[in-house]
Amino acid sequence: QKEVEQDPGPLSVPEGAIVSLNCTYSNSAFQYFMWYRQYSRKGPELLMYTYSSGNKEDGRFTAQVDKSSKYISLFIRDSQPSDSATYLCAIGGGTSYGKLTFGQGTILTVHP
Amino acid sequence: GAGVSQSPSNKVTEKGKDVELRCDPISGHTALYWYRQSLGQGLEFLIYFQGNSAPDKSGLPSDRFSAERTGGSVSTLTIQRTQQEDSAVYLCASSIRGGFQGSTEAFFGQGTRLTVV
Numbered sequence: 496q497k498e499v500e501q502d503p504g505p506l507s508v509p510e511g512a513i514v515s516l517n518c519t520y521s522n523s524a525f526q527y528f529m530w531y532r533q534y535s536r537k538g539p540e541l542l543m544y545t546y547s548s549g550n551k552e553d554g555r556f557t558a559q560v561d562k563s564s565k566y567i568s569l570f571i572r573d574s575q576p577s578d579s580a581t582y583l584c585a586i587g588g589g590t591s592y593g594k595l596t597f598g599q600g601t602i603l604t605v606h607p
Numbered sequence: 608g609a610g611v612s613q614s615p616s617n618k619v620t621e622k623g624k625d626v627e628l629r630c631d632p633i634s635g636h637t638a639l640y641w642y643r644q645s646l647g648q649g650l651e652f653l654i655y656f657q658g659n660s661a662p663d664k665s666g667l668p669s670d671r672f673s674a675e676r677t678g679g680s681v682s683t684l685t686i687q688r689t690q691q692e693d694s695a696v697y698l699c700a701s702s703i704r705g706g707f708q709g710s711t712e713a714f715f716g717q718g719t720r721l722t723v724v
Contacts, residue, residue: 499649501649503647536717537717538611538698538700538715538716538717538718539650539698539715540714540715541712541713541714544712583649583650585650594640594652594655594663594665594666595640595650595652595713596652597642597649597650597651597652598649599647599648599649600648600649
């Protein structure tokens with residue numbers, strides 16, 4: 496079993512839709528949860544960061560962490576064509592100090 | 608430059624040759640990471656440098672892979688006797704300090720696309 500599982504999609508939605516992206520993980524020691532966005536032929540860039548359980552909102556983006564279920568989510572409201580990218584969840588902490596474990600990435604396309 | 612710089616951006620090499628990939632981290636960043644991204648896959652951790660500490664090499668897939676970080680700055684990832692399965696995008700990232708307390712963001716370079724033919 497992979498440490499982090501993410502549905503690779505691809506996911507295609509119309510502009511304005513609400514998008515839900517999810518990851519599950521296996522190691523309960525993980526404490527730091529992140530979402531990265533990666534445009535084609537670019538390096539990933541940090542989108543959201545959450546420590547431990549709870550919600551965090553930033554504009555149209557909301558990150559949720561449920562440590563009891565080992566489940567993390569990213570919601571995108573009022574999605575735009577510019578949101579089309581690959582979204583990667585990343586998890587760290589516990590004994591893996593300094594090392595981020597990434598999910599497979601979900602390819603999202605928002606069409607006008 | 609202001610960001611993480613990697614060179615070359617693309618590299619095509621013949622099977623069995625050695626290759627060196629270079630990473631220039633953001634000035635002042637003490638932590639440096641190498642990841643590998645194969646087609647349709649997430650990022651696979653390779654190695655992590657933090658200051659003067661011994662690097663975490665736990666992700667290197669075989670002894671053909673090695674990495675150095677000179678003077679706490681530039682890093683070189685070396686792959687000896689390349690194989691076709693080594694074809695991937697090799698990404699380097701740096702952060703101000705290691706670990707993730709206080710949202711220690713890791714900034715990624717654009718990667719080196721390696722193709723072994």
